Amino acid sequence: MSIYRQAVWFVKGMKEYTKNGYTSASKHFNASDLDVQLNGRNFMITGANSGLGKCAAVAIAKKGGTVHMVCRSLERGEEARQEIIETTGNQDVVLHQLDMSKPREVYKFAKAFEESGKPLNVLINNAGCMVNTRELTEDELEKNFATNTLGTHILTTTLIPVLMKADKPRVILVSSGGMLVQKLNVADLQFAKMTPFDGTMAYAQNKRQQVIMAEKYASEYPAVHFSSMHPGWADTPAVRSAMPDFYEKMKTRLRSAEEGADTLIWLAISEAALKQSSGLFFQDRVPVAKHLPLAWTKATKEEEDQLIKSLEELSKKFQQCENSGPIA
Template identity: 55%
Template sequence: MCVFGGRASSRFTALNTPLVQPLLLYCYPPIPFPGGTVHMVCRNKDKAEEARADIVKESGNKEIYVHILDLSETRKVWEFAEAFKRKYKALNVLINNAGCIMSERDVNAEGLEKSFASNVMGVYILTRGLIPLLEKSAEPRVITVSSGGMLVQKLRTGNLQTEIGRYDGTMVYAQHKRQQVVMTEQWAKTHSNIHFSVMHPGWVDTPAVANAMPDFHQSMKDSLRTPEQGADTAVWLAISEAAATKPSGSFFQDRRMVSAHLPLAWTHSSQLEQQKFMSVMEDLAKTFQPH
């Protein structure tokens, strides 16, 4: 358990989308802000309730609420955001933490490639939909959990759903994590009253890593981080006063602001490319928005 100097209080409300696999809720546990209210947005009800019980027991905070939502179901993400805004008056922190790695390409009922729908479109819609609620709070923050895998990827503005070419789930995931970095940077420019950040948790020992990269997991398992270690920077970004002094839109690892690009990696994209990507996301998101 880490201790943070922060701003949590009885009026502090956070929404966290934990990583949910088909039969498993794991990875970075929802954050037990002392005295605040935490809303967990999860896919698996049984695992979510189990996690909630553990958090209540450990923290003593009963203001932990579970909402069942699959972020790959795009229309339902819109509906959730609208319902949440109607029910609650403010939101202090949004943590985008859900994600998935697919071994082969699959599409959801709406025709979207599932990992793109969950990792990118779901994050885009949920964040965009809740920005008006965040703007009603003092010092609102949005933290998105990315991955160091994105460091080998340059932003793609086309073929976003990997309809062309071979489907490599690990590389697709890495591209999605690059897209999350770009979304964070662009949101920071257009919403100056919200503090946006994106972070790499380090390589954490989770079933997702074991299943997606078995050779890597086998060779590195003794060096992988625990879920608590992986969550540390996200918690710090959410509640510490020091984090709020860092530039909005920055990329973090181990509580430090670091470059979102490796030297000589040729992963930089132009402002025009980034704006084109955001425009494509907005247009696609609107096609699923309830009227």
């Protein structure tokens, strides 16, 4: 990452991504955008047991939506599910256990959901990780890439047939403003050449990939509304555990998890969001630039196409498995 990008990004972040940035931006929100009832609509949220995902699950359940929580930990997921039910009074909260870093399991889960006949209106790709050492999964995939990029791609593309049966289907990818400091690097998707390995930059590269993925999906599947978003700098368990130094320095300036989740919820449920073009990147309910000025982070069409091609090739490799049958 260049010193220029880092400096410009940090200045931008201090102005826009903090709690004060949210307070300023929220003065222009239309409160009625979220005044909707979601009875009969179905939402799947990955990483729904804490942080932004849990906030979104609570907000949707309060409005009557059916929530499918996709969580890596069965114990933490069930604890969160019970809390959401008690808080909202909505019993239609379903827990699914899934590790997004395991592509075979992601594919099996998505196919089983399709075969179950259950409807799905909105998919929220929120689950993610920031592993600060280069760690390989049992499939010999770098863990950040496996979770944040490949798992998200497999889940999204496999569920497209289900979403296309729904009214006004949407897919949201929870990205990060950190992606602004990264240019797509299709030559090293799994960071084998990154020396020394930097988990923060690997995460930012994954988030750049997600923004491009949302663009490409929007072009490929025009019947579905796609968007990516930046929650700002929010106080979540993930930030505290993965970025302890950043948290300690910024904790008095961080947004609450609810403030960070506001745009995610707005994209998932408001009619106003559907008036925006598919494939855009949002911050505080408005589409924003995907690149910093003069930062030289724009990829070529060939590079973007290569990203999708690489993901498709890996996806096919891990789709050689039996379907898991009907799911609860």
